[in-house]
Amino acid sequence: EIIYPEMVTIRTLDLGADKVPTRMRKLGETNPALGLRSIRLCLQEDELFRTQLRAILRVSGITKNVRIMFPMISGLGELHAAKDILNQVKQSLIQESIEVDQDLQVGIMIEVPSAVAVADLLAKEVDFFSIGTNDLVQFALAIDRVNENVAHLYEPLHPAILRMVKQAADAGRLAGIPVSLCGELAAEPLYAPILLGFELDSLSMNPMAVPRVKKIIRNANLEESKVYLQEVLQLSTASKVNEYLCNLAWRRFREDFELFEDEMGRVPAANGNPQ
Structure with a gap:
């Protein structure tokens, strides 16, 4: 109410x-x-x-x-x-x-790989999708994210994950239903430019992340973001995707990320490693 x-x-x-x-x-x-x-x-x-x-x-x-x-x-x-x-x-x-x-x-x-595979069929029978990236990463990569022995292999930027997100988002859009995305992927401002390229209807994240992600999205351009996403989808590893996004942040959103420096304790560097 x-x-x-x-x-x-x-x-x-x-x-x-x-x-x-x-x-x-x-x-x-x-x-x-x-x-x-x-x-x-x-x-x-x-x-x-x-x-x-x-x-x-x-x-x-x-x-x-x-x-x-x-x-x-x-x-x-x-x-x-x-x-x-x-x-x-x-x-x-x-x-x-x-x-x-x-x-x-x-x-x-x-949030299950099998659901991504039949997302076009599911989209015909529901009113909306919410892509849960935390579990999707865990199940798709066979990684227990709370297991310290393999936690370093938990990669939200893995090309397979990004392609799954695109497949689900495209299926929802083609069916005419809204698609949201939640999880760690949505809450990281470094990822915001390519998330915009997925043409999602909304992002769900913890309240602390909202101002930073919102600022990047407001200063981004949808058509540019579609190009960024297409370029990222051609990359073969998570590390290459991360490097691309860090270079993009440095080149296109440098002022925004410099404003975040005090809060985040880092600024993406052009070589892909946080400063």
């Missing part, structure tokens, strides 16, 4: 398997990150899922500015299952004479 008419996106329960209550855990789950979590947990724990959906639908009938998002969707099967339960809960509330928003928008997180 406070932010009406702006939209509020409510994501359904997105617990990692390591945070699942003991009574719901399955014995012998050796890889929680790839186990019973997120939408998989909700689809298995039917009553838990229905309780969430019932609450969201009830609120939607009051405020009319709520939309729902399913996380960690890997393909059409999970999406159909989640939407079927949502429709069942909606009909149950209607039968109880409880008002719901009949035009409630349904979106999904694109």
Whole structure:
């Protein structure tokens, strides 16, 4: 109600398997990150899922500015299952004479490589995409970002990740649905010029990152950013992408990054290494 008419996106329960209550855990789950979590947990724990959906639908009938998002969707099967339960809960509330928003928008997180591969199909059945880069990087590169032995291999600028983001963004745009991007990739001002080139509708980040990213985007040019992105997509390694972006920051946005120096403790240097 406070932010009406702006939209509020409510994501359904997105617990990692390591945070699942003991009574719901399955014995012998050796890889929680790839186990019973997120939408998989909700689809298995039917009553838990229905309780969430019932609450969201009830609120939607009051405020009319709520939309729902399913996380960690890997393909059409999970999406159909989640939407079927949502429709069942909606009909149950209607039968109880409880008002719901009949035009409630349904979106999904694109954070699993398989979802990227079928993004064109998914886009036809939802109202919006949110590309979750943190998990997408982890799953696509087979990297546990909290494992100190391999954390250095966690590369948001890996060419495969950038191509996946483009594929998902293009699929959403072709289907006429809005696409947002969240995660560490969205919060880094150094990356902002090429993110603009993806023609995303919005970026989601922590509040501290907003002023810096916003400043770069305001001083950027959309057509130039499309060119930057095309050039970056031809590069073969994350280090080459980083070097390109540092050179770009030095050449095109130097004054902006010099203003950030006191806050960030570094200024991108022309050789790709922070000063």
